[in-house]
Amino acid sequence: MSTAAPHYAPGALVRVRGREWIVQPGSRPPLLRLRPLSGGEDETALIHAALEPGIESAYFPPPDAVQEGSQIEAVLLADALRLALKRGAGPFRSFGNIAVEPRTYQLVPLLMALRLDPVRLLIADDVGIGKTIEAALIARELYDRGEIQRLAVLCPPHLVEQWAQELAERFHLDAIAVTASSAARLERGIPVGESLFRVHPITVVSLDYIKSERHRHDFIRACPEFVIVDEAHTCVSSGQNRQQRYELLRQLAQDAARHLVLLTATPHSGDQHAFFNLLALLKAEFAALATATGEAKEKLREQLAQHFVQRRRPDIDEWHDGGIFPQRQTTEITYRLSGQWDRFFAAVLDYCREVVSRAGDDERRQRLSFWGTLALMRCVASSPAAAVQALRTRLSAEQVELSPEDVVGPLFDGAEDQLSEDDVAPAADTGDPVLRGLLREAEALAGEAGDPKLRLLTDHLQQLLNDGFNPVVFCRYIATAHYLRQHLHGRFRGVAVDSVTGEFPPEERARRVEALGEAERRLLIATDCLSEGINLHEFFDAIVHYDLSWNPTRHEQREGRVDRFGQPSPTVRATLIYGANNPVDGAVLQVILRKAEKIRQELGVPVPLPDDDHTLTQALMKAVMLRSNRGPQQAFDFEDYAESRALDLRWTDLAEKAKKNRTVFAQRRLRPADVLPEWERMRAVLGSSDDVKRFVTQAMARLGAALTFHTRGATVPVSSLPPGLRERLASVGIEHDLRVDFTQPPAPGARFIHRSHPLIATLAEELLERALSGDAHDGQQLATLGRIGVWRSPAVTRITAVLLLRLRHQLIATRAGASRTLLVEEALPVAWQGRTDPVEVQGDEVLAWLQAPALGNLPDAVRQREMQTLLDTIRERQPWLERLADAQAERLLADHRRVREAADARGRYEVRALKPVDVIAAYVLLPGACA
Template identity: 55%
Template structure:
């Protein structure tokens, strides 16, 4: 029984097929000529009625000659169908995103490591998800890994699942408490869902417990991405469990690990170096090594750690990928009834604290948290204040629902999460108003009544200022997101905004909704031309908003500067089309709470960010400094807010925070100089990127192909604002049926740029629409039956007079397949690569390979005048007759391409000792896909000569 190698052609079941990898002596994995991945099949040779035979690809014929304008369509269809491209990156044919050059740096760093261990710490919004998933896709397509898991906080699971399937064609399942039982239900005894489901997105909170952790470590996939990796250090119980989980995973020296975080250093030196220790155990020693002994270890670390700020992207010629962020501050004053209520609440809060002096520590802390809750909520909105005043402070409840005596530790944990913003590496998304009621009294009822009466812009100067500012933003064409702290405030604002801006669609999204419901609510807003989103911090992580919004308003100041950056990063990030985004901070100029947060925390953070170029997390010692600052606000009486420097205004706590900020800044500056990634420059990466883009085709190629294909098939694209409509009912029935099988029917709204216009689908080279159109046109091209349609979409042969040549030039479009053999230790993998190559011969010169630009110039050249069919056929027949004698030249070109491909792979995935070896063999003979004869327009040349 003959052996058919990957890339060879065979004839079976009445048609021709390409042999794919994973075939063996008895079983062939095949893809039909002109078919796509969905048409692949398995053939078991012993059961075939007719023996499978070797086949050769048919040459073009005179019957397949068409107008020259149809020649470029064949090249586009061939290129855009390539999935196993022959460029230096295997994954580029299988992704639905066009990564920017700077996003290839982590990929190139990873490919230079035998076992990938990488910490990607790029700024918020630069594209860490793309960078991490691109590494996974590349190793999957190289056959180096078969399984993948993403570990992430629970609220990010759906986002990761969506990114993997939509952009990287990796169909992952989500594993957490509410899905694990269902996934495990149908498994045989002893089987792991991580074997049954090779691609998973796993909640860190679900998997970190000791029982699940041990089982996961036994069955964990060989490639692991950890998002928000800074939450996996050793501080705190939950984080301790996460750290132990990762320590167990990296104990396997062959497990690939990619850590993602925008804040690798949250102010805790031990936590930071523990994180580095996950990459390589000895990196943790950098913390204690004398400066003179660090150089070798620092050099080693630079190969595992990449951190870029927005300014670092400038040298990558990609500055246009990010909008210009313009920040502003607007203020209101505590006047009238609002000012009186605020002062009454502040006085009451002080009394609560003073009244508990001399009582037990638990009572003191309950009153203190109640006072702080009141300050936080009254600074947010009257609605939040009413809820806080009406809700009794409850630290915990028994199963019967009765408040019990709980530990001081439990009280502190819940109150801190509800009132403050959580710890730096675990910011809270709890947006329920904290309880502030510790007693039943006439005084409390009066405060509730006063707060309830304040709703509406006439009585609420903060709301009035927001309405005024939003009117300006909307008039200037911006689409705003208003972030607030509490649910009650969000609904209060949404009602007021809808009343004010009747032509806009306003929606409040809070923690009351499930993650799926939040996403659906945001998407629904996109159907409106004028839209305003009011959101709590449940949306400051997870859902990206750059497609729909262009401005952020901080209605409530966060008490943590990282939260501000996260809010703005939802809109100001990779993929934002607007050239400018706005960010506005709203605060009370005579509000002592806002004053403390603004002067002592937020302004200091911003000055450090401007100086260093990176956000330095607040050094808060688990909230102790913020609590001390707020205590100073409670105890400070009488002094006007702007009378002195902020350090004097807020006393010793402000000075302690300032000292902590200075220390954090110096450490960040030092670490920035020690760990900054400077090894890979644009000149190291851009050639690889351009080469792959040229081989496979980019966004412009997709747009040209789909537009021309749709036009040729009877349904031209219809421009609509910033996108297009494609009515599929006008396409041939066979094409409609294929599209329906892909879930595409009716009128499609499409866009060729990313992110797509609202309501449109981004059409990339791997989108089913492109595959169906390319398959259809290639089948037309390969059909050798005579056709009288000279204007057919695709031409396998043609001849034309053009002005782009001075000698008779023969252009051949070749499809070359290569067998790529990768050996790593005792394991050998056989992969297949395909590429479309154009070659040309001018006069009697030998054939030379054309660059992509030369190919476009010749195949895209306009015919200057008609060529009579007899003359066309004579030139074509002469070239067809010469094909046999040209075969040796084609084989030499294919072998040269194989060697070039080998060098590409060795250069990108270094083949040093222990890293494997590569061998590339061209599958011969090559496929002659198209043949075109271009003749110089003698008449035009004569006119030029006469004119001279």
């Protein structure tokens, strides 16, 4: 390479240590941060300019006639060039750094966020639509634009690991999980007075850990400039724990410059106070919506529309992006207790009624008796194993001074952020000697082959498995999960069976799910510790509710684990099991679950059960147990219950308020026509799934390791690659052959391969490096791609010169007197047609010409003549290339301003093209009809 005057601005080329490098943003004289010209991000080096001898500015050499290649090589080189770029130009900075291909509807929150500064957004999309992806896209985009350097995700404890994994695997943001158990370890070695939230720029933080007085102030002091809050509705409703969470968010929101994204599937559950508290976190003036009228209210509504996005699944249909969600098929199946089971259940019910009725006026004794008997009823309805566990656990008389959550937390279906602590069978033994006899009966029934509920489940699972489904069975208690696993293990030929409960820490739960997912056929038994926190859709496509939840939200949470964005199966099944002659099941089904479903169908969104303190549920269950002369064999008309009517009235009132809120605050949402142009521009710049598939197929074949294709997806034989390349792949965690798919959702057992996957990046960097250096590695001369070529093409009617250009730009953002420089790169195919008065063309049309298969062979003399003519023309047209670079810089600036218009008002942006332009490759296409 030739040298010029030294110039070390970001994007400049320098030669040092025997190779060429690109100067990276973040360089501060005399320190230079460098990335190899033909290499990956993992090869970045930091050098001291004053101590490093022989640093020279450099320019990129044009192609040479000795580097001749074929049409097939030209396509492969074009793909490698585009797929190797991480900082692609276009309307978004981040899309080269994410390992997911967002659906067009998922770009709506991103475009809304980019029109706000600071970003204050409430994303209230339905369960399973992809709120995590939508929020992480916003964070990654601001990160890659240089507008944020630090990020914190606040979420319930059971979601911490999932968030950290999603950020790392899909968005290449290495997050540190901060929980009560990890904080002390993370703080070791940090200087006194320093916060771990400054030491670790990206964190996922447990709300339960950070909400306390002790930790809250440290977090507020060192809080990152961007905060995502998941399950935000749990931070604004009533209760002491919730109040601490709300106080934390309220103080965070007071910083007017902080970016804040709130996520919830249930923003307005009818609790007006909680809903307006949530809106006030976006903008303090939104609290006035509770009382505003007339023009003032209309103005606030218009403002809120810029900060609030809520879509149900039917709203996604307008995007015509088929195959996003599976079809959910639901069914109910029932069993009847008879014989010994019927007698035992009747005895338990009679005992419960007697205990509650004889408690007298002693309030403490009444509470203790009722909780104990209710716990027993729930456990008996679940399984004999759960009944035995409850009867063996003594309910202490000293506990009656505590709240229901303190005494029998697992008795009721608690808050959705306490799922990991909610599956232990509650205490039922009040010391009554009658319970000893019931315990003996339960022990005798445990494991009984005639268990009608277990028998029904077994038959139903066999049908699901026969139909090709992989089911998850959700039950209420650990004891029931063990009972089912014991009886179902080995029951179905060729089906692996395992159970996951709250006994295991989150990491072990994820490991067990992953291990079971490796089996060809699989059955998982789980408690509600898995109804949030670990996505199950990759391995399972059917849900069986073995135990009815007393909180209808739990049913949706369970089903949402498999019925969600990315489910590879076109159909998922959901089955509800209940006892036809069980009055407790009947009350839950008719009074709670049926009402919840009716509201959801009418309103389009769920409204949570209005019973945070469980008083309504307790009243209903007490009425069920005290109703005399109604044996378990008889039908129950729960509409006659005053307690049922009270619950219905309260719930209906909340649903009406929720409906009114949804109407008043419905989002003026962006339509497909607003989003699709931006999406298409990014696909053109970065490449589509088809481009990735073509590249991997051709690159692996070129390297002597052709793919093996299956009905869906393919196997990448990593073990057949040259040793040097295998070492590079091993360094990024790819050591074995891979089962992959190039479309979403991927085939079962396959990994979705996106342009930012380490396999793609490594292959692209390897081939590009071989082409630009002219070297062959591992003796594989065929893998060195030519940078110049001539062939006859059926795609053109005039002689056509095609150039593959790499453009480098500096994007300089100045805000509050401080400037940041970002390096932006793009691969641009350009062409001119005709020898005289050439017509200039660029973009996808040029790639289409390049991809058309060559026709026949040309004499050596013709090829050499045309190549030399093309090289001469490139030298003559340098001014044209520089003007092209300037035009692309202006286009980039326009793109940046268009999607980030709000930030433009608070700062200044400019884009500078770095010259000379890098000509990566040049080709001559002769008309196919010429002789």
